Amino acid sequence: MSDTPKLSLDFKGLLCPMPVVKLAQAMKQIQVGEVVEAVATDPGVMADIPAWARTSGNELVSLEKQDKVFKFVVKRVK
Amino acid sequence: MVEKKNKMTLVVLSGDMDKVMAAYIIASGAAAAGMEVIMFFTFWGLKAIQRDGILTGKGLFGRMLGVMNRGGLKAIGPSRLNMGGMGRWMFKLMMKMHGVTPLNELREACIALGVKLIPCDMSMTVMEIDCEHLIPEAEEPVGVAVMLEHANESSVQYFI
Numbered sequence: 001m002s003d004t005p006k007l008s009l010d011f012k013g014l015l016c017p018m019p020v021v022k023l024a025q026a027m028k029q030i031q032v033g034e035v036v037e038a039v040a041t042d043p044g045v046m047a048d049i050p051a052w053a054r055t056s057g058n059e060l061v062s063l064e065k066q067d068k069v070f071k072f073v074v075k076r077v078k
Numbered sequence: 079m080v081e082k083k084n085k086m087t088l089v090v091l092s093g094d095m096d097k098v099m100a101a102y103i104i105a106s107g108a109a110a111a112g113m114e115v116i117m118f119f120t121f122w123g124l125k126a127i128q129r130d131g132i133l134t135g136k137g138l139f140g141r142m143l144g145v146m147n148r149g150g151l152k153a154i155g156p157s158r159l160n161m162g163g164m165g166r167w168m169f170k171l172m173m174k175m176h177g178v179t180p181l182n183e184l185r186e187a188c189i190a191l192g193v194k195l196i197p198c199d200m201s202m203t204v205m206e207i208d209c210e211h212l213i214p215e216a217e218e219p220v221g222v223a224v225m226l227e228h229a230n231e232s233s234v235q236y237f238i
Contacts, residue, residue, distance in 0.1 A: 013177050017107040021187045024110035055111035 006030045011040035019045050020052045027076050035075045045070050080231050085114040087229040088236045093122030094157035101238045102184040109191035116228040120198035124207055125149035127195050127216045140206030151181040189215050
């Protein structure tokens, strides 16, 4: 059940730092244990989203490149 | 020995567009990662929290400084290649072309994420800048001791 994303976010065209800024704001809109999914076009997210998850203490469920789009799923842990 | 918190203190001395941009990017990124963030603005850095289109100064020198040293995010130019404003225009255009978030939106993101914007009391007095010249989100001006107290309990400190 927790795998169904509560929010689906579009970060296409956004550059650093906006993907992590908007992800942090989305975390405030969901409950602990809930999940958000997002798509981005900035290749920087491949390194930045895992680093954000480690620093903020949230869980990176998945992160993958599909064509020119980066898709990731994050679970709110705290 | 004070215990370090998951906290960052930035001293922003520079009022150049590129350096202010770096400061707001670091601050918003840290706040997004759950860090408590304090930004301490001193001397030229005060321009980063000044309202747009406001002239500062009371006496002759203060007013001269206000005219020659316009504050606000719209007025500040890059630290290199500004060339009388052409550099600022070119940078803004290039940032827009590449979809980089403009300075005012970066600052709004910082404010939305709870970053504290603290002006330096002494440099406000010297440069004849009043609280009403600053954006309403700015905190009360403080001195070096308050900044050092924040820095002392921060795990990360930057001077920009």
